[in-house]
Amino acid sequence: MASTYSFDIVSDFDRQELVNTIDQAVRDIKSRYDLKDTQTTVELGEESITVNTDSDFTLESVHNILREKAAKRNLSQKIFDFGKVESSSGNRVRQEIKLKKGIDQDNAKQISKLIRDEFKKVQPSIQGDAVRVTAKNKDDLQAVIQRLKQEDFPVALQFTNYR
Known part of the structure; x- marks a missing residue:
């Protein structure tokens, strides 16, 4: 499973x-x-x-x-x-x-690159003006959220649809 x-x-x-x-x-x-x-x-x-x-x-x-x-x-x-x-x-x-509403392509790429570089078991994907992050372990997702909160991106980030 x-x-x-x-x-x-x-x-x-x-x-x-x-x-x-x-x-x-x-x-x-x-x-x-x-x-x-x-x-x-x-x-x-x-x-x-x-x-x-x-x-x-x-x-x-x-x-x-x-x-x-x-x-x-x-x-x-x-x-x-x-x-x-x-x-x-x-x-x-x-x-x-x-x-400002939505994540532009440059910031989405920057977020995806950060996630890919630091978390090997997590897959980010850019979907329009949002970034979806998937993993097999909830703890990995929590770690990604904590890491992104430490960064200072030029847009305000929220984390939604956590499932």
Whole structure:
């Protein structure tokens, strides 16, 4: 009976937690004295967050608020990809923050190579924007998870479908 066990390595985030984070950040921006009269807007789109405010200083404050609120809701800081700051109408600044979801091919190859080099009894396979890891022993899979948690990849990693 050669049964195999597996799990998936994915990069995802809880959309509802992100919505709650944005709501809390907007409330915080409206109540803070230094940001009250800046007419700052934070809009959540399908794949990005758009921040529109009156200066680079207030933009930096909005970044700090967003990061703080996301951390409190257990969202990784790695999901935020801060874009270029653009000038907007009326001496305002605008920035689009892309939301990273899924493991790109380069990172998937890097993860697979690390697993293949360090764990001989484990087989990684890239499946779209996820990496599936299979082995005959659950302990080997646990060791892989612990090893990947030690690495600092540019994307947030979650381990799902453990069976």
